Amino acid sequence: MDRKPAAGKPCPSDHTSTRAEARRSRSLPPPEDRDKAEARAQYLALRKEILPESDTQQRQARARHRLYTAVLNGNLTCCKLPSRVDKVLDLGSGIGCWAVEIARKHPEASVTCVDHHPIRLRDAPSNVTFRVADLNRDWPVEPNSLDLIHIRAMSDDVVSWPFILSQALETLRPGGQLEVSKIRPRFWDFNGQFSVTDVLPEGEKMSDELSAKMGVDLDPSASLPMWLDDAGFEKAAQRSEILPVGDWCKDAKLHQRAALYKDLLEISGWEGKSRQLFVSSGWDLPRYTALINSVKESITHGGTDERCRTTRNRK
Structure with a gap:
């Protein structure tokens, strides 16, 4: 998505202040009840306790980076970058796999x-710097200074x-680009063979209900085009890719994605991002563990019966 270039004559000061106030009002979270706000704060606090330098998180970050790179056919971005890029911001860098390569x-x-x-x-290159900050607060970045902002797997x-x-709009230069990507937590059976007791759609439903309860949007894909337009971006585009679950696919590229996605799921399953959601919503660990074990079993073995189970990678 490109930042909309400045055009035309400057607005009068009163109009400028009105537009700035409108932008700030759009930036604020919607009004909500105290219970939901407290639940979301508890969830986000648990998320911050995940240390990116733990062994599991490092393995998960590397596996995720390999998968995204394969989906992008060996590229590091979906958007086409100019030959020269001066300033790049990587939000939610984790252990910095993408940042080091770019x-x-x-x-x-x-x-x-x-x-x-x-x-x-x-082994970080000399042109990489690391900063500790909360992306939900004002960013420590100069306005109109960035050529590219990269956000990956940060919805929760x-x-x-x-x-x-x-x-993002304020910190990008006119013509700068924003790329947001994530693995969308949705499964499809192309043959329509999911049974009513299948744990994958049931797990999705539970996750959606808990997310709505706490005001956490794990799947912002549908709303992002509207939000981008409201913010003032132009040339927004959305790309969707299939990530097969199981070994049913014959296409070489899809088969590679399936293998990489399986590696990622075997490291974390849903546990990498759902444990905090379920536990902060009141689930006890034995109940949650039973659900996750069923999900992992379905993911590991559910694709062998030729059901075309997939999730999608949204950009």
Whole structure:
């Protein structure tokens, strides 16, 4: 998505202040009841306790990066970058897999990584810097300074997408680009053979209900085009890719994606992002563990009966 270039004559000061006030109002989370606000705060606090340098998180981050790179056919971005990129911001960098690669590909660029936790990489290129900050607060970035903002797999850490997009618009240069990508938590059976007791759609339903209860949007894909337009972006585009679950696919590229996605799920399953959601909503660990074990079993073995089960990678 490109930032809309400035055009025309400057607005009068009163109009400018009115527009700024409208932008701030869009950036604020919607009014909500105290219970939902407290539940979401508890959930986000649990998310921040996930240390990116733990062994499991490092393995998960590397597996996710391999999967995204395969989906992008070896590229690092879905958007087409200019030959020269000066300043890049990577939000929610984790252990910095993507940032390190983009920095090596564009040695002329200054790449800034932002995460809740300090990140230490021994082999980081000299053009990479790391900062600790909360993406849900004003970003520590100069206005009109960035060529590219990269956000990956951060939906469950976002309080308000309109706020995130307003920050992106203010910090991007005219013509700068924003790329948001995630694995969408939705499964399809192309043959329509899901049974009413299948754990995958049932797990989705539970996750959706708990997310709505706490005001956490795990699947913002449908609303992002509207929010981007409201924020002032232009040339917004959405790309969807299939991630097969199981070994049913014959196409070489899809087969590679299936193998990489299986690696990622075997490291974390749903547990990487759902444990905090379920536990902060009142589930006890034995009940949650039983659900996750059923999900993992369905993911690992459910695709062998030729059911075309897939999730999708949204960009």
